[in-house]
Amino acid sequence: MNTATQQAQQEPDAAAEGAATAAFPPVLQATANGAAPGNPADRAVKRRRVLDILDAAGRDSLLLTTNTALTWYLDGSRVHISLAGDPIAAMLVDRDGDHLVTFTNEAARIAAEELPDGVALHTVPWHGQLHAAAAMLAPGGKPLAEADVAAELRAARQEFLPGESARYARLCAEAAAAMTDVLSGATPETTEFGVASALAARIVAMGAEPLVLLCNGAGRTEFRHPLPTHAPLGRRAMAVVCARRNGLVANVTRWVRFDAGAPAERDAEARIAAVEADIFDATVPGARLDGIFAEIQEAYPRHGFGAGQWTLHHQGGPAGYAGRDPRATPATDDTVVRNQTFTWNPSGPGVKIEDTVQLTESGITTLTVDPRWPTAVVNGIPRPLTLQL
Known part of the structure; x- marks a missing residue:
């Protein structure tokens, strides 16, 4: 033995x-x-x-x-x-x-x-x-x-069932609300650790586990996975949360700004939302993840980003009981089904957009949504803007 x-x-x-x-x-x-x-x-x-x-x-x-x-x-x-x-x-x-x-x-x-x-x-x-x-x-x-x-x-x-769909929607909405509450109270002097700790408190208070907490202020926007530091936010900041409750993981990114924003910055934010819109258009039942990824690769130059931007950060993929289940790559051949959930996260220099969504009979439905957060409609879907304080 x-x-x-x-x-x-x-x-x-x-x-x-x-x-x-x-x-x-x-x-x-x-x-x-x-x-x-x-x-x-x-x-x-x-x-x-x-x-x-x-x-x-x-x-x-x-x-x-x-x-x-x-x-x-x-x-x-x-x-x-x-x-x-x-x-x-x-x-x-x-x-x-x-x-x-x-x-x-x-x-x-x-x-x-x-x-x-x-x-x-x-x-x-x-x-x-x-x-x-x-x-x-x-x-x-x-x-x-x-x-x-x-x-x-x-x-x-892949295909979410009614009970877990309802649980996931509640978790995602609460994670988005936590983002709104924390970032609405931030100032240029708030530190990255200050944002992360406030988010952690909110996530734990809602019965979830903060699997990922990221934050960068204006001095660190070149980092796409920015672990927080003691640096103050300055004029602009990004926060990222991956919160797990009863196995399900909600993923959300939000930006806050304390000035009017430079024209080039605002333009890049609009263009990364356009990249995401193309990804949403490609996320339909029967599509394969490698085919969606090919669309991602083409969307970056189509909207004024360098053709190699997709190589600088993962692009997301199906979500649910893992942060990504799996991360999409050029070699991932899983087939999309209705009621499946996703978190795509295209990014460029100083910009990123990320929400958890579900592919329903009516199309893409955003789950990490808080009606208090400012949005703009992009290709028929309300998408988050940078919160301006």
Whole structure:
């Protein structure tokens, strides 16, 4: 027996029983739990999608191990402790049911607050091997690995269901409102860290986790991923938030200005919005991400930016249970579907535009929207302007 298996079987009755279900007995079969996230109707559809993946692969079980896959399949359960760490749970999906395995020191909270109805919870010692323990629940201890069907799982996440669409819309609207509140109160003397800390407080207060907080003042606009510093904002600033709640990630960028703005600056802001409008036009059901990316590459020079601008920063892509799911590249061939969500983020020197949107029957619908923020209609869609204070 290898070391991983030995550690996974440290329950006292494991040797005597000789079965995975004895080594990791269910400690709770979830019943009605109003505190736990998860929409039963949405979860049933997600389970069917996973079973379809198993059918296509000719397998009987699948082991889910990443935060993206787990929070999607559980429909919003929190399976992290450290934002920088691995999940503290793994999920074995088989034809008989769903089995969530977690460490003994996490089980009580998971059972009380994060376990959807119909999911069996199993434990492994805090010093045990989580993935090995979950795999042992599968016949022969050899489930299909998540990495082997990554593309299929990503496709299963694409079409948002009614419950998660509503949750995402609420999160996105609250993230946009936090941006409005914080930037409306900023001054040229406010520091970048001051903006980031105020945003962090708002994001945490709304029950979310600030995965990304960026800010640059007038002296650092050349950086497209500007980690904040103690520098004051000066005459102009950008702030970026990626906020996660119950697995879903809202992404939004906003700009604030404390003077009238230079003509060239205003012109660049309008042109980057035109680039984004071309991307939105290309984001239609049936389009492939590599085709949309080709449109991105052509849109920059079409609107007066250098042809190589797309090489200086990622351009975004589908969104949802990951910041980008996945980032679009010239080689990404995923096909767009209706009700899928996106965050495109074209950028140029000193300009960037970014919102989380959903492709609905009526077209692109902006989710990170706050009616208090100034907008201009670009190709039929209200888009954020720079807030002028």
